[in-house]
Amino acid sequence: xxxxxLINNISKYIHLDEAERDIFMSHLKPIQIKRKQFTLNEGExxxxxxxxxxxxxxxxxxxxxxxxxxxxxxxxxxxxxxxYSLISQKPGxxxxxxxxxxxxxxxxxxxxEKLYHEVPKFERFFRILTENSLVANQQRIVDNMSLxxxxxxxxxxxxxxxxxxxxPQKQIASYIGVTPEFFSRMRSSLIKKK
Amino acid sequence: xxxxxLINNISKYIHLDEAERDIFMSHLKPIQIKRKQFTLNEGExxxxxxxxxxxxxxxxxxxxxxxxxxxxxxxxxxxxxxxYSLISQKPGxxxxxxxxxxxxxxxxxxxxEKLYHEVPKFERFFRILTENSLVANQQRIVDNMSLxxxxxxxxxxxxxxxxxxxxPQKQIASYIGVTPEFFSRMRSSLIKKK
DNA sequence: CTCATTTCTTAACCTACATCATCTTTCCGG
DNA sequence: CCGGAAAGATGATGTAGGTTAAGAAATGAG
Numbered sequence: 001x002x003x004x005x006l007i008n009n010i011s012k013y014i015h016l017d018e019a020e021r022d023i024f025m026s027h028l029k030p031i032q033i034k035r036k037q038f039t040l041n042e043g044e045x046x047x048x049x050x051x052x053x054x055x056x057x058x059x060x061x062x063x064x065x066x067x068x069x070x071x072x073x074x075x076x077x078x079x080x081x082x083x084y085s086l087i088s089q090k091p092g093x094x095x096x097x098x099x100x101x102x103x104x105x106x107x108x109x110x111x112x113e114k115l116y117h118e119v120p121k122f123e124r125f126f127r128i129l130t131e132n133s134l135v136a137n138q139q140r141i142v143d144n145m146s147l148x149x150x151x152x153x154x155x156x157x158x159x160x161x162x163x164x165x166x167x168p169q170k171q172i173a174s175y176i177g178v179t180p181e182f183f184s185r186m187r188s189s190l191i192k193k194k
Numbered sequence: 195x196x197x198x199x200l201i202n203n204i205s206k207y208i209h210l211d212e213a214e215r216d217i218f219m220s221h222l223k224p225i226q227i228k229r230k231q232f233t234l235n236e237g238e239x240x241x242x243x244x245x246x247x248x249x250x251x252x253x254x255x256x257x258x259x260x261x262x263x264x265x266x267x268x269x270x271x272x273x274x275x276x277x278y279s280l281i282s283q284k285p286g287x288x289x290x291x292x293x294x295x296x297x298x299x300x301x302x303x304x305x306x307e308k309l310y311h312e313v314p315k316f317e318r319f320f321r322i323l324t325e326n327s328l329v330a331n332q333q334r335i336v337d338n339m340s341l342x343x344x345x346x347x348x349x350x351x352x353x354x355x356x357x358x359x360x361x362p363q364k365q366i367a368s369y370i371g372v373t374p375e376f377f378s379r380m381r382s383s384l385i386k387k388k
Numbered sequence: 389c390t391c392a393t394t395t396c397t398t399a400a401c402c403t404a405c406a407t408c409a410t411c412t413t414t415c416c417g418g
Numbered sequence: 419c420c421g422g423a424a425a426g427a428t429g430a431t432g433t434a435g436g437t438t439a440a441g442a443a444a445t446g447a448g
Contacts, residue, residue, distance in 0.1 A: 063340035084329045127321035135278045137331040144338050145371045146257035177339045182435055
């Protein structure tokens with residue numbers, strides 16, 4: 001069952017009977033994304049959320065100097081979308097790219113709205129999902145304002161232990177908000193300390 | 195009617211009939227907060243959301259060096275709470291303080307949950323509210339990573355024109371993530387440029 | 389397996405912003 | 419409307435992290 005991971009995930013927050021599960025699944029679509037392929041480009045309107053079941057996506061913006069800033073990683077079990085664009089249906093600023101060959105499940109905005117009407121319980125699920133995401137983002141703002149790069153790296157390591165050795169350093173550097181060069185220096189000075 | 199502002203606000207997102215409005219209002223409680231009074235201290239469990247109808251609140255954290263970091267302002271028409279603590283019902287890190295004598299409306303976590311059961315439509319309302327907040331927070335993360343202090347100030351001015359002359363400079367400085375000294379210098383250099 | 393591309397490292401130098409200190413101005417509580 | 423506290427201005431100096439550059443190591447497409 002390709003949708004099992006997602007169904008289990010949802011069942012942590014709302015109970016679904018068989019009929020509701022079927023309705024839900026009828027709105028889903030599997031997707032395969034090749035390494036380095038984009039599922040969303042800045043300037044486009046985001047029409048889907050993606051739930052990753054294998055591999056990893058990253059969401060990033062590009063600033064006026066051409067520098068990339070990673071807003072989020074979506075490894076197994078995570079949702080990703082350009083929330084601004086998805087909600088407003090206006091062109092967004094997020095690029096979403098596969099870091100390796102990745103499999104996922106697509107829920108289109110249209111189907112998500114149908115779902116809200118057919119099974120209102122899903123309002124609850126996505127409210128909770130959004131709340132959790134909001135909390136994480138607020139914490140990240142606080143961290144970025146009050147901690148050094150080294151401390152932010154420490155937090156990243158605790159929060160995403162599986163990603164540390166998996167991701168290219170430059171991606172982690174971009175996520176915590178420093179240059180790859182500085183990140184490299186920081187890491188080697190951390191190793192010396194021990 | 196003291197709850198009018200809030201009811202109008204909600205009516206932009208969901209339609210309420212008279213009975214639903216009454217149920218909602220039965221869960222609300224007005225509150226008065228004196229200047230410099232705290233409605234929430236870090237370390238406490240956040241049990242309420244506050245909707246401001248007059249005056250202004252600020253939510254901020256204090257880092258290990260004793261420096262304050264403003265996460266949000268809540269002027270007229272805005273909600274404020276420590277979302278982490280409110281959701282998890284664990285001790286939070288946010289302080290909420292009145293910048294002047296302030297009036298608001300309290301919705302307790304308990305009543306909010308009752309409301310979800312009595313009028314499920316409110317799941318929708320708070321989902322939308324949370325989504326909007328998430329989008330704003332994500333944008334702030336991107337801005338903090340990719341823009342200079344001066345550019346962030348420009349964005350603040352556009353987004354919160356009413357707050358610019360109203361708030362003490364040090365509060366704005368804290369929100370955009372610089373020291374009051376640097377903010378002061380930045381402002382005077384901006385004035386010279388014109 | 390291999391070579392071209394991407395990623396990582398290291399070093400010298402640079403800058404946006406912080407810190408500390410002192411003075412002036414504004415504000416608000418009695 | 420006054421006095422003390424808080425907020426703001428400004429100068430000198432410090433630093434976390436950026437930039438540029440150039441070589442070394444890893445990696446993945448064919």
